[in-house]
Amino acid sequence: MMKILIATKNKGKVKEFQAMFESLGVEILSLADIEGSPDVEETGTTFEENAVLKAETISKEMNIPVIADDSGLEIDALNGKPGVYSARYAGIHKSDEDNMEKVLNELKEVKDSERSARFICALAFARPNEKTIVVKGECEGKILREKRGHQGFGYDPIFFVPHLGLSMAELSKAEKNSISHRAVALQRLNNLIDEEDMLWQKP
Ligand SMILES: O=P(O)(O)OP(=O)(O)OP(=O)(O)OC[C@H]1O[C@@H](n2cnc3c(O)ncnc32)[C@H](O)[C@@H]1O
Numbered sequence: 235m236m237k238i239l240i241a242t243k244n245k246g247k248v249k250e251f252q253a254m255f256e257s258l259g260v261e262i263l264s265l266a267d268i269e270g271s272p273d274v275e276e277t278g279t280t281f282e283e284n285a286v287l288k289a290e291t292i293s294k295e296m297n298i299p300v301i302a303d304d305s306g307l308e309i310d311a312l313n314g315k316p317g318v319y320s321a322r323y324a325g326i327h328k329s330d331e332d333n334m335e336k337v338l339n340e341l342k343e344v345k346d347s348e349r350s351a352r353f354i355c356a357l358a359f360a361r362p363n364e365k366t367i368v369v370k371g372e373c374e375g376k377i378l379r380e381k382r383g384h385q386g387f388g389y390d391p392i393f394f395v396p397h398l399g400l401s402m403a404e405l406s407k408a409e410k411n412s413i414s415h416r417a418v419a420l421q422r423l424n425n426l427i428d429e430e431d432m433l434w435q436k437p
């Protein structure tokens with residue numbers, strides 16, 4: 235079975251990639267499996283830049299193919315914030331809970347009709363001596379007034395998916411992985427790789 239390293243330390247992302255890659259016959263490793271792996275500083279101003287930075291740094295260092303995910307939440311009433319700062323919105327050492335609380339507080343006075351938001355996921359696939367591929371996926375929704383559900387990770391409990399009538403944290407793993415920003419991006423990456431005739435699974 236082919237193995238791919240996902241350059242992330244986020245356990246929520248790793249679980250979702252493992253589930254989504256299962257059907258492609260690819261085994262997923264993450265930076266959590268590699269002792270002493272470096273923290274790549276996310277200095278980019280876009281999701282794509284940060285994904286490329288993370289993937290290329292680790293791919294060069296280890297000389298293997300690497301996928302990196304840079305993702306986050308864009309809220310229209312906050313002019314796109316927290317955006318690329320989603321992981322550290324409430325501060326560097328703050329938790330998902332703190333981040334959600336900050337968002338809920340900032341949106342206290344915002345009407346239901348103006349609470350539109352989207353999750354964004356940029357994936358970069360970096361390989362030694364090849365051009366890096368970057369794709370982006372989105373998932374549209376609205377910010378709730380309080381947390382709902384216990385599945386998923388990050389901002390999922392405050393993100394409402396209108397066409398399903400549930401929060402992202404109320405969806406089963408399979409449901410989230412069929413509609414999420416990460417699923418859309420991975421599908422796009424898979425299509426590009428098929429076009430390049432470079433299938434995940436080598437014969
Ligand atoms: O950089 P790595 O090591 O991959 O891990 P990270 O957690 O720092 O990941 P990002 O820099 O991409 O920041 C993503 C932020 O957006 C949140 N996020 C990303 N995908 C999400 C999802 O599917 N559901 C809820 N929140 C998500 C996540 O909780 C983080 O706060």
Ligand SMILES: [Mg+2]
Pocket residue numbers: 276321
């Ligand atoms: Mg990060």
